[in-house]
Amino acid sequence: MNDYENAIEIKGITKRYDGFTLDNVSFDVPKGSIMGFIGQNGAGKTTTINTLLNIVKKDAGEIKLLGFDHEKDEFEAKKYIAAVFDELPFDDRLNAIAIDKILREIYEEWSADTFFGYLDRFALPRKKKFGKFSKGMKMKLQIAAALSHNAKLLVMDEATTGLDPVVRSEILDIFLEYLQNEEHTILMSSHITSDLDKVADSVTFIDKGKIMISGYKDDILDTHGVLKCTKNEYKDIDPEDIISARINDFGADVLISDRARCAVKYSGAVIDRASLEDIMIYYVNRAKKEWR
Amino acid sequence: MKGLVYRELYLVRKPIIITILAYFAFVAFCSLVFISTYAGNLANNGEGAQTLANFYPQAFFFAACIAMLGMEYGHNDLIEKDYKSRWQLFSYTLPMNEKKVAASKFIARGLLLVGGFLLAILGEVILSIAARKSVSLSHIGTIFLIFTFMTLSYSDIPLMLRFKRQSKVVGVCMLVGIPLGVGTVFAAGCVAGYLSSRAQELYPELEKREAMTKVTTHFFEKLQHITLIAAPFILIGLVGISYFFAVRELRRRRY
Numbered sequence: 001m002n003d004y005e006n007a008i009e010i011k012g013i014t015k016r017y018d019g020f021t022l023d024n025v026s027f028d029v030p031k032g033s034i035m036g037f038i039g040q041n042g043a044g045k046t047t048t049i050n051t052l053l054n055i056v057k058k059d060a061g062e063i064k065l066l067g068f069d070h071e072k073d074e075f076e077a078k079k080y081i082a083a084v085f086d087e088l089p090f091d092d093r094l095n096a097i098a099i100d101k102i103l104r105e106i107y108e109e110w111s112a113d114t115f116f117g118y119l120d121r122f123a124l125p126r127k128k129k130f131g132k133f134s135k136g137m138k139m140k141l142q143i144a145a146a147l148s149h150n151a152k153l154l155v156m157d158e159a160t161t162g163l164d165p166v167v168r169s170e171i172l173d174i175f176l177e178y179l180q181n182e183e184h185t186i187l188m189s190s191h192i193t194s195d196l197d198k199v200a201d202s203v204t205f206i207d208k209g210k211i212m213i214s215g216y217k218d219d220i221l222d223t224h225g226v227l228k229c230t231k232n233e234y235k236d237i238d239p240e241d242i243i244s245a246r247i248n249d250f251g252a253d254v255l256i257s258d259r260a261r262c263a264v265k266y267s268g269a270v271i272d273r274a275s276l277e278d279i280m281i282y283y284v285n286r287a288k289k290e291w292r
Numbered sequence: 293m294k295g296l297v298y299r300e301l302y303l304v305r306k307p308i309i310i311t312i313l314a315y316f317a318f319v320a321f322c323s324l325v326f327i328s329t330y331a332g333n334l335a336n337n338g339e340g341a342q343t344l345a346n347f348y349p350q351a352f353f354f355a356a357c358i359a360m361l362g363m364e365y366g367h368n369d370l371i372e373k374d375y376k377s378r379w380q381l382f383s384y385t386l387p388m389n390e391k392k393v394a395a396s397k398f399i400a401r402g403l404l405l406v407g408g409f410l411l412a413i414l415g416e417v418i419l420s421i422a423a424r425k426s427v428s429l430s431h432i433g434t435i436f437l438i439f440t441f442m443t444l445s446y447s448d449i450p451l452m453l454r455f456k457r458q459s460k461v462v463g464v465c466m467l468v469g470i471p472l473g474v475g476t477v478f479a480a481g482c483v484a485g486y487l488s489s490r491a492q493e494l495y496p497e498l499e500k501r502e503a504m505t506k507v508t509t510h511f512f513e514k515l516q517h518i519t520l521i522a523a524p525f526i527l528i529g530l531v532g533i534s535y536f537f538a539v540r541e542l543r544r545r546r547y
Contacts, residue, residue, distance in 0.1 A: 055384040057546050078387035089382030098302050105295025
């Protein structure tokens with residue numbers, strides 16, 4: 001394996017479709033961390049992930065995965081990458097024993113012991129056909145398969161969507177355990193921000209094909225805040241400080257991107273910490289500036 | 293790639309088992325009929341030899357069709373199911389290129405066709421033993437012709453990758469096949485007309501049907517001979533062209 005600091009390096013990728021453009025997207029995912037990739041449906045999360053996996057051909061930009069060029073060294077990089085999608089990509093007629101036989105021939109570092117170890121841990125049957133699995137079982141199986149070939153990078157596209165909180169929590173625990181190895185990295189796209197609140201080290205927000213914010217989660221949460229004020233106080237807020245404002249009958253909740261400075265500038269105003277969900281919703285509405 | 297081939301074969305194991313059972317049931321039934329023409333009920337009524345003469349030249353053909361069509365049938369809709377299960381998308385995340393992914397489908401299809409071919413040969417051996425005849429080289433030649441014809445099914449792979457659904461592929465094939473079929477039937481009619489008039493010219497002393505058989509037998513033997521020589525080239529050419537388009541289609545899918 002080659003040396004690298006960032007498991008994923010994306011520089012200025014652009015992909016144009018009729019009616020949608022992934023526009024000059026850039027962000028890095030440091031080795032040994034978990035990055036949450038957040039955005040509403042249709043924001044460009046899946047296109048970005050498909051582009052970095054070279055499932056979709058980019059129009060411009062540069063992508064490095066585990067230090068490898070994602071096009072030139074695609075298959076070398078993919079030996080160490082596992083992709084997990086929102087749906088199980090295995091035929092309903094297969095079972096875990098068959099999947100072991102298939103994937104052991106595909107991945108050089110496939111470990112049947114690890115795979116069956118995960119199956120036992122998740123209490124998944126070995127001979128039952130996947131068609132008879134529940135959604136939670138299917139996701140656990142997909143994760144078991146993804147973690148059994150010594151993948152250094154786990155790329156997940158809406159993997160926890162549609163799962164109940166118990167299964168989601170179980171899966172998030174597995175991810176944290178996987179990250180105990182410093183060589184391991186996760187990019188996790190989701191619109192369920194509570195999951196990312198729990199596990200993400202860094203976060204990238206995407207909306208309408210453009211990156212809104214990218215950075216360490218704690219920094220983003222520390223700097224952003226929701227300023228609560230009356231309608232009159234709202235008029236006095238510098239528009240440059242406002243990302244967007246939710247107007248209600250009594251006043252306004254304003255998302256600001258520099259909490260410390262605004263606390264001084266608008267002394268007396270109540271500024272709450274913003275959650276990832278707040279940040280996502282306010283950024284999505286930034287074009288409108290004011291919304292209800 | 294072994295894993296991908298295994299996957300393809302694993303997913304068609306049910307249709308294969310059904311085909312093998314149906315095939316052996318058919319061969320067993322025919323064998324019993326043949327045996328009964330000299331050692332059973334049919335031996336006593338005096339029509340045993342005629343039954344054998346009528347039935348034996350056809351039985352191997354139907355057995356071969358069951359074996360080869362059946363073996364290949366289950367593999368036809370696998371690509372459609374792969375699109376539905378999103379395996380097709382997932383395969384792009386695997387550390388292998390489009391050539392290997394396409395090759396796995398072709399190898400699996402080839403193994404199934406060869407399996408069908410071997411079953412058909414086995415059928416000919418069993419039926420000839422049951423009929424107390426020697427294995428017919430002409431029958432084996434015909435089986436080989438069917439096998440060559442079945443390689444047409446390789447073109448199904450790039451078409452399925454392109455159109456995703458079998459119904460669409462059937463639609464496209466019909467669009468191309470119906471005019472071709474009508475043309476072929478028309479051409480066959482013209483050839484039959486020509487052969488008929490030629491038969492009357494050459495063998496005026498014979499009945500029309502006999503004369504026609506005499507002329508066409510020669511014609512078909514020649515056709516079989518030509519096809520047997522051309523078969524390997526047709527086979528390799530078809531597989532090569534289909535493989536090229538399958539790889540191209542898989543690459544195009546990285547839209």
